[in-house]
Amino acid sequence: MLHLTLENVDQLSALCNALSTPLRIRILQQISDKNLSIVQIAENLNTSVSTIAANVKVLEESGLIITDLHTATRGTKRVCTKNYADIFINLDARYPLFASRKTIEVNMPVGHFSNCIATPTCGLIGSTGTIGSEDLPSAFFEPAHTDARHIWFRTGHVEYRFPNNTYRFQNIELHGIGFSMEICSEAPNYEMDWPSDITFWINDREVGTWTSPGDFGDRKGKLKSYLWNKTFFTQYGHLLNISINQAGTFIDDVLVSQQTIDTLDLKQPGITLRIGIKEEAEHKGGINLFGSGFGDHDQDILMKLDYQLHE
Known part of the structure; x- marks a missing residue:
């Protein structure tokens, strides 16, 4: 809104x-x-x-x-x-209806995952080049994985642990939580027509699945990254927005599930986001995640918490 x-x-x-x-x-x-x-x-x-x-x-x-x-x-x-x-x-300055509503934002680098399972094709790229070896799942456990700006894998998942900075407040009302990320499918090299059913979980609760239409490499990404001259490789993703409020869970403004802000167990100091491919998925087309400096959008995984404090 x-x-x-x-x-x-x-x-x-x-x-x-x-x-x-x-x-x-x-x-x-x-x-x-x-x-x-x-x-x-x-x-x-x-x-x-x-x-x-x-x-x-x-x-x-x-x-x-x-x-x-x-x-x-x-x-x-x-x-x-x-x-x-x-x-x-708001046309009446005497009644600032949203004056007490606030938003907390947390930007999570894509390499700062706390848990993962990755199968080939897979890999990580940091600010200076490839981390570990491509198509080697153990690369995801290299100490340098936190520097990754672009990660990809065919099946499995990555999990991120965000701080819940509203946890310390008393008399708080949460209005919504949202995540934004640049993401697409993962094919060998790239393939524009390569659907992938990508599922999202918050605090171990499945909130929805988005089908990526393809692995995008038909043009160079807008950001001049390490991939700039690798024209045969994935170049950019789709900027996906997930929003959960009292009405349900929305992906790119489309209602995808009945999980609401009240069903996510957010009264704890941490918030877990898992992004992965389910075993029973119809389209196991993999995942590419882009961070700052890579792809089309200069951002990492962004979480927003909308809340209101009551006296």
């Missing part, structure tokens, strides 16, 4: 301008529950591609949507994704 007040003058102006035409609202309707290319939106709305492209630019500049270039049959296509499921605007 995007929270705005009358103090956010420039952002409010851009937002209101973006929502000021029926066409741009219809574009948002088109991508409310799925991602579509500009050409697909133009066809659905019976409007020219140039008109849709111009209006998509306004929506993107306002922050309402994000776009990414994907490989198409001929060249590339720009795919549109909504950036927010909800927007709240």
